[in-house]
Amino acid sequence: MTNLAKRKKAELRFRFYGIFSVFLSLLFVAILIFNICSSGIGGFYKTIFLTSIHFDQKLLNLEDNASEEQIRNASFRKLIKNSFDESFKDYSKDEIKQIKKLFYRKIDIELKNFLINNPEFLNKTTKVELTASTHIDQIHKGNFDRTVQEKHRKVNNFQLEIYDKFVEDQKVKKVWNSTYFTSGDSRDPEAAGVASSVKGSVFTILICFLLSFPIAIFASIYLQEFAKAGKITDLIEININNLAAVPSIIFGLLGLGILLNFFGLPRSTALVGGIVLSFMTLPTIIVACRSSLRAVPPSIREAALALGATKNQVVFHHVLPLAMPGTLTGTIIGLARAIGETAPLLMIGMVAFIMDIPSNPLEPAVGMPAQIYLWSESSERGFIEKTSSAIILLLMFLIVVNFVSVYFRKKYEKKW
Amino acid sequence: MVNSIITKNLNVYYGDQQAIHNISLDFLKNKVTALIGPSGCGKSTFLRCLNRMNDVIDICRVEGNISLNGMDIYSKEIEVEHLREKIGMVFQKPNPFPKSIYDNVAYGPRIHGFTDKKEEMDLIVETSLKKAGLFEEVKDRLDDMGTSLSGGQQQRLCIARAIAIKPEVILMDEPCSALDPIATSIIEELITDLKKSYTIIIVTHSMQQAARVSDKTAFFHLGNLIEEGDTSKIFTKPDHQKTNDYITGRFG
Numbered sequence: 001m002t003n004l005a006k007r008k009k010a011e012l013r014f015r016f017y018g019i020f021s022v023f024l025s026l027l028f029v030a031i032l033i034f035n036i037c038s039s040g041i042g043g044f045y046k047t048i049f050l051t052s053i054h055f056d057q058k059l060l061n062l063e064d065n066a067s068e069e070q071i072r073n074a075s076f077r078k079l080i081k082n083s084f085d086e087s088f089k090d091y092s093k094d095e096i097k098q099i100k101k102l103f104y105r106k107i108d109i110e111l112k113n114f115l116i117n118n119p120e121f122l123n124k125t126t127k128v129e130l131t132a133s134t135h136i137d138q139i140h141k142g143n144f145d146r147t148v149q150e151k152h153r154k155v156n157n158f159q160l161e162i163y164d165k166f167v168e169d170q171k172v173k174k175v176w177n178s179t180y181f182t183s184g185d186s187r188d189p190e191a192a193g194v195a196s197s198v199k200g201s202v203f204t205i206l207i208c209f210l211l212s213f214p215i216a217i218f219a220s221i222y223l224q225e226f227a228k229a230g231k232i233t234d235l236i237e238i239n240i241n242n243l244a245a246v247p248s249i250i251f252g253l254l255g256l257g258i259l260l261n262f263f264g265l266p267r268s269t270a271l272v273g274g275i276v277l278s279f280m281t282l283p284t285i286i287v288a289c290r291s292s293l294r295a296v297p298p299s300i301r302e303a304a305l306a307l308g309a310t311k312n313q314v315v316f317h318h319v320l321p322l323a324m325p326g327t328l329t330g331t332i333i334g335l336a337r338a339i340g341e342t343a344p345l346l347m348i349g350m351v352a353f354i355m356d357i358p359s360n361p362l363e364p365a366v367g368m369p370a371q372i373y374l375w376s377e378s379s380e381r382g383f384i385e386k387t388s389s390a391i392i393l394l395l396m397f398l399i400v401v402n403f404v405s406v407y408f409r410k411k412y413e414k415k416w
Numbered sequence: 417m418v419n420s421i422i423t424k425n426l427n428v429y430y431g432d433q434q435a436i437h438n439i440s441l442d443f444l445k446n447k448v449t450a451l452i453g454p455s456g457c458g459k460s461t462f463l464r465c466l467n468r469m470n471d472v473i474d475i476c477r478v479e480g481n482i483s484l485n486g487m488d489i490y491s492k493e494i495e496v497e498h499l500r501e502k503i504g505m506v507f508q509k510p511n512p513f514p515k516s517i518y519d520n521v522a523y524g525p526r527i528h529g530f531t532d533k534k535e536e537m538d539l540i541v542e543t544s545l546k547k548a549g550l551f552e553e554v555k556d557r558l559d560d561m562g563t564s565l566s567g568g569q570q571q572r573l574c575i576a577r578a579i580a581i582k583p584e585v586i587l588m589d590e591p592c593s594a595l596d597p598i599a600t601s602i603i604e605e606l607i608t609d610l611k612k613s614y615t616i617i618i619v620t621h622s623m624q625q626a627a628r629v630s631d632k633t634a635f636f637h638l639g640n641l642i643e644e645g646d647t648s649k650i651f652t653k654p655d656h657q658k659t660n661d662y663i664t665g666r667f668g
């Protein structure tokens with residue numbers, strides 16, 4: 001009986017270890033998510049000043065019903081100067097200069113865009129949402145302690161005073177930051193966005209998928225179903241498994257050496273990035289596809305063969321469809337790894353300051369991980385928040401991809 | 417009496433190991449021949465030579481002569497796909513495709529290009545299922561998965577699938593070993609029905625089954641054909657001592 005008690009105790013102990021491990025791993029995930037969300041959610045919002053602006057026709061030197069082109073070419077400098085001088089009559093020139101610094105430095109562009117979108121306000125006064133400077137933005141969101149000594153602050157006491165006055169007048173608001181999703185990278189945290197890197201990532205992954213998925217499937221079908229078992233097949237199998245474990249930066253070097261230097265493909269493009277990542281993803285998909293092919297019961301093959309199906313028909317009518325769920329899972333795992341990959345992309349120049357949103361895979365692009373890396377290196381405080389926001393987006397991207405894979409797996413899974 | 421399949425001096429090797437020793441055995445048209453013998457005696461290997469299912473095993477080597485209606489089935493002119501169209505097979509474990517009942521039956525006719533008209537295909541499926549005695553049970557749910565049927569129904573579906581390509585010979589490799597007695601008796605009745613149109617060769621471990629369904633019986637032991645003849649004779653007064661021992665349950 002003591003033996004049984006011992007065995008039961010061992011089981012109990014094991015259960016406890018199990019629960020503890022599960023709890024611990026969940027805790028890590030929770031801490032990670034909480035940490036990123038708490039510092040990143042703010043990045044999706046921006047602080048604005050509701051500012052009353054009179055779009056004076058004379059100051060802008062525009063006629064009635066000015067065309068978009070004309071507005072674009074107009075100079076807003078006089079208008080801005082005039083508005084500030086008028087709104088802050090009681091302040092000295094120097095003080096007004098400091099007040100101006102509360103705003104994002106490209107007020108003229110913001111006003112221009114506003115007028116282009118709402119031309120009916122020409123010669124009228126209206127309230128415009130002007131983006132606050134990143135320092136004010138950080139103070140408003142509470143990310144920066146305003147009680148530190150003045151010399152350690154980017155915002156001086158006078159500016160804080162004005163800011164407080166704005167808050168009192170309810171002129172300061174936190175609004176959804178749509179620029180973050182529509183613009184590319186920028187030196188200014190106020191204007192920086194993820195659009196170019198998201199698009200770069202999408203192009204890269206698309207190319208990676210289009211290359212690696214069919215190649216991997218054909219390779220695994222040939223190796224698993226057609227190739228004669230033997231030394232050569234074994235050797236290939238071992239090498240494919242090894243390839244799956246090669247550090248990703250090696251693939252980057254391969255891309256640099258062969259794709260860029262030898263074939264002369266354009267540097268920093270999603271095309272090259274996709275090809276390099278597909279080198280990396282191929283072995284993962286092949287291994288997954290082969291093991292799912294192996295898992296298809298031989299009785300199905302025999303059934304089809306006995307009906308007079310050719311080997312090809314057996315594979316494509318019966319075996320491959322049954323191996324598809326497993327293959328898709330492997331593909332998603334491979335692609336998910338590729339999405340988050342930075343090292344090989346460093347080698348082919350996909351870490352660059354790219355302001356323009358790429359319109360095709362042959363234009364220079366960055367991926368999201370590279371963008372995160374670039375931002376995390378910036379000294380500007382506003383970029384800390386942007387970095388975390390980009391991480392949140394990347395995680396959401398991965399979650400969506402995972403759900404898609406689960407959906408497809410469920411769809412193709414056959415009950416026995 | 418017309419011979420359907422004739423085997424002459426058949427030797428089969430798995431690598432260095434010989435699984436079948438010099439077997440010559442003929443199968444009569446529209447008769448049921450049972451192959452009996454203890455496990456590992458080579459009866460399944462023998463059966464799988466008849467429609468060249470052993471081709472897929474790399475190390476398997478077949479020597480000797482097998483002919484179907486006078487044609488050597490291992491000759492170069494014979495395409496193995498055509499051969500299997502003429503010689504259908506039902507396996508030990510029911511193995512319907514994870515597709516609908518309809519598609520299971522229609523798969524063979526479809527790949528052999530019997531018809532591309534929906535109505536004709538419907539007819540083929542219906543007659544095949546009827547011949548396999550399954551139609552009444554599944555006619556309202558032809559779109560259900562073949563794998564959702566019970567074991568006995570699945571095996572009849574596999575028989576229907578084999579019939580659908582209009583074979584001359586049906587090979588059955590212990591078709592009832594995974595089934596309960598009721599399903600077994602249904603299949604046995606079916607076999608008796610089917611022999612009117614097909615030559616049937618059945619491997620079985622059940623002596624009673626061999627006695628019930630077959631006209632001819634061949635007894636295999638350790639890769640040798642010990643004895644063959646009319647079932648009634650084999651089961652009442654076999655020539656060979658080993659056969660007698662086996663059918664009376666003294667070994668095997």
